[in-house]
Amino acid sequence: MIQWWQILLLTLYSAYQICDELTINTSAGSPVFAGFIAGLVMGDLGTGLVIGASLQLTVLGVGTFGGASRIDATSGAVLATAFSVAQGIDPELAVTTIAVPVAALLVYTDILGRMTTTYFAHRIDTAVERFDYKGIERNYLLGAIPWALSRALPVFLALALGGSFVQTVVDFVDSVKWLAAGLTLAGRMLPGLGFAILLHYLPLKRNLHYLAAGFGITAMLTVVYANIQSLGTAVASYLEPINGLLPKDGQLSFVNNFKGLPMIGIAIIGALLAILHYKNSQRVTVVAPTASNVESGEIEDDEL
Incomplete structure (x- = not known):
């Protein structure tokens, strides 16, 4: 059972991590850091680090060049760790049944966050023309709200309402042995995929x-x-x-x-x-x- 204060802390962290990734970039928005924070909040640091590290390796070579959206492995690490500890789900199974689907699904909220911030961007352009420095600062800070909600709202709804549903899905997967084995194997292969993507973009021929x-x-x-x-x-x-x-x-x-x-x-x-x-x-x-x-x-x- 996930306690209300755990839901609150994980929701606040989810709101902060995307703003950190887009601004000061202290690595607080990385999947391994998310696993650390979620594991600390849930009382099982080892499980959080295992899940966070697996997802960190998965997106090791993935970037958002040109404003492109990518899977939200950070939110996936938060939810996978929370449900793995609360429901007693194996970490490797939590990565494939919870983290990866959530990370892929939150691409849509990422796009929504990008679209809504354009409103504040246009207001900033108008403030620049008027040399309204206070307006520039105000709209810049307001632009963080859609970004924060794009992560905090899905995480909050999943943690508050999705416990029984997640447990039902995981129990079904566990009952189908070949499916559980296949998902576990896929989870072990994901870090290798992340390394392959990274190596593809590195200048290996010269080094x-x-x-x-x-x-x-x-x-x-x-x-x-x-x-x-x-x-x-x-x-x-x-x-x-x-x-x-x-x-x-x-x-x-x-x-x-x-x-x-x-x-x-x-x-x-x-x-x-x-x-x-x-x-x-x-x-x-x-x-x-x-x-x-x-x-x-x-x-x-x-x-x-």
Whole structure:
């Protein structure tokens, strides 16, 4: 059961996140941040991060260039996390049965939000002609209201009215085993799709060595940390407690603190490679786009 204060907090966050994404852009409107906030509000941070990270990878290479609308994975993460925790739905199943359909459906509210803000945009144009600076500021702030409602209203209605309906849909999906298995598999493939979209628009032909190096380093570190973690688990399971060394219970047992591959290590390696690439690019002469690199579909550095 979702409490009223949880509905209120998630609705307010949904209203804020789209305004943040369009203005100051602190990453509070990203799916992984939405999963974090929703998990914190619902009392299950792990589920929120799993769902948010899955949707973040799904839209990793998707943008809104030229004012185009895209799926609202952020609102999808909020609703999927809320219903996953409240209804006890598996996170992977929540991504495919709730998050993805909601994200696709909210494309229409995104378009509605874009259309309604044109009213305030025209009022701003009129205020500019009159040098009415207060009018410019006022209409700019009023333009945030349709954007906020385009996310907050659907999220509020879904959280307030959709609990039983969502549970009915999920129970039906669970009863059809092949459908549940297929949706779960699709949910696992979505992050790969996000990476594929991102790689399509990156200049890989010129930087294939960085991609190969990153893949190789990640693979090697994963193997190393996996072996260390397995060693720690084996030692913890076979080591006998040593008596007389701890003051409370008189026993000292081995505590397995060997964890898997930390993402901070991968992030540091990625930052080093990015800095190296940036320094190298400063020594490269800018070349005008040719027919070959335009037709390839890649976005070159000098085209950004």
